[in-house]
Amino acid sequence: MRSLEKCVEDIVNSKNIAIFCHTTPDADTLASAVALKKIIKQNTDIETNPKQIDIFVDAEEVGDINSAIIKGVSINEQNVENYDLAISVDAADVARLGKWQELYQRTKNTINIDHHQSNTYFANNNLVLKTSSTCEAIYMLAKIKNLNMSDDVLNLLYSGIITDTNNLTQGVITVNTHKIIAEMMLRHINIDALKTHFFQNNPKSKAYLLQKALSSLRFSSSDRIAFMKITKQDLQEADASFDDTVGIVNHGIEIKGVDIAILAIKQEDNSYYVSLRGKNGINVSHIAAEFGGGGHDSMAAFQYDRLLTELHPLLTKACKEELSLHPKEELGEELFFGDDESERDKKEENSNDNNK
Ligand SMILES: [Mn+2]
Known part of the structure; x- marks a missing residue:
């Protein structure tokens, strides 16, 4: 996948990187941004290749449930005037970056990581995958490149997958989605705590x-x-x-x-x-x-x-x-579960007949 090679190359070679979420941010865009920042840091030798990575979100405030994703992470702190590389996560078109669209577009090198079919391929390098979530896309990209992902990162990526699929009931859910979750479960993710946090935690x-x-x-x-x-x-x-x-x-x-x-x-x-x-x-x-x-x-x-x-x-x-x-x-009303018992009875009858 040429665009993935280029993406990794550009990240390695950029000193100042800006990651952009979409407006009215959901868990997928926030978790993608924070996980991506952590993955870059966890796979970079800071001594020889120091990096400034800033995250931007056009939102007045992030609600209680999703604010857990960005807890302790600095947001909208522009530490340099111009970035070497701008990466958007989970944005189907550039207008979704809201007030940060201008900063994104004036950055010379841009990457767009997303999973919306309606993506407009607005960046220099577009990694648009048919996945449940941008978090799933990021997991796949990191996995192909054999990158380290801490348990923290897995919990973030899992959060994006379950929230974009309404706890695995809607949207684009593939064999890959389930495989990734199985891989995550073999490591360490807090499934019960995350399920409670995202699905049984509504404010009154x-x-x-x-x-x-x-x-x-x-x-x-x-x-x-x-x-x-x-x-x-x-x-x-x-x-x-x-x-x-x-x-x-x-x-x-x-x-x-x-x-x-x-x-x-x-x-x-x-x-x-x-x-x-x-x-x-x-x-x-x-x-x-x-x-x-x-x-x-x-x-x-x-x-x-x-x-x-x-x-x-x-x-x-x-x-x-x-x-x-x-x-x-x-x-029409499909029979989802077939009629195993009568099928089995029939088979047994048949085999009994044959034995006679
Ligand atoms: Mn998404």
């Missing part, structure tokens, strides 16, 4: 926000679309932040018969962040792309600057087009 504000989102739940297209919204007033009344909105859309897609779940969140600047989930082969990244967004087949998102009343008919039309590609009758 999130529960109140969920209550409000669920009360807005509406169905359309023969109940194949579930729509929810969160208003600014909801956020205020629940004393919730944008972080608390993460995962709420899953409550829509978990409903029987629903193939597209939509959550529209009104943001501070009055634009909407629209989160989509799909199942039964529905590709919601196609829908998001129609509105300038992107993501993965089963999970995607986009921003919308105008009114919800304007968005509604457009979004409904886009969803219906996608649904028409997968008519309901084709998606």
Whole structure:
């Protein structure tokens, strides 16, 4: 993989490196940045090859749960005027770097490590892998190059994998994902503690926000679309932040018969962040792309600057087009588990017959 060779070469040869997360940072982008910094440090002889590595995130604040990832790590401290190398992690396009986009783009050498299919290949060197998360991509890249990864790093990378897949239930989960987790488990990762931290640790504000989102739940297209919204007033009344909105859309897609779940969140600047989930082969990244967004087949998102009343008919039309590609009758109730017992009985009967 030529681009990986070049990536490692550039990291080795750069003295000042800046790592960039995306705006509204999630666990994957934060953990990728911190893990990457640690991997570089753990595999560099600081005596002969000293390095300054700074991490940038355009965010007012990082919520309680994700702030554990960056605890003790300095963020947004620009120690040099110009960097030799800029690396973005988990950003599908350069605008996702927010206010740090300019610093990234004026750096002569840029690398883009990501896993979004909608990635725009905006860097000099683009390492876009079809993985569950950018954390999984970083693990693979480090593994191919036989780099050392401390237990700390494994815990960070595991955090990105489980959060981007809603604890291994959604998104791009491959044989590789499971293999990597097995390798991590053979080392040392705190699976129970991390599961509790990321999935059983919601602030009360999130529960109140969920209550409000669920009360807005509406169905359309023969109940194949579930729509929810969160208003600014909801956020205020629940004393919730944008972080608390993460995962709420899953409550829509978990409903029987629903193939597209939509959550529209009104943001501070009055634009909407629209989160989509799909199942039964529905590709919601196609829908998001129609509105300038992107993501993965089963999970995607986009921003919308105008009114919800304007968005509604457009979004409904886009969803219906996608649904028409997968008519309901084709998606009949599959038997997932087969019918082993009667199969076995039949075989036994047959073999008994043969023995007679
Ligand atoms: Mn990600």
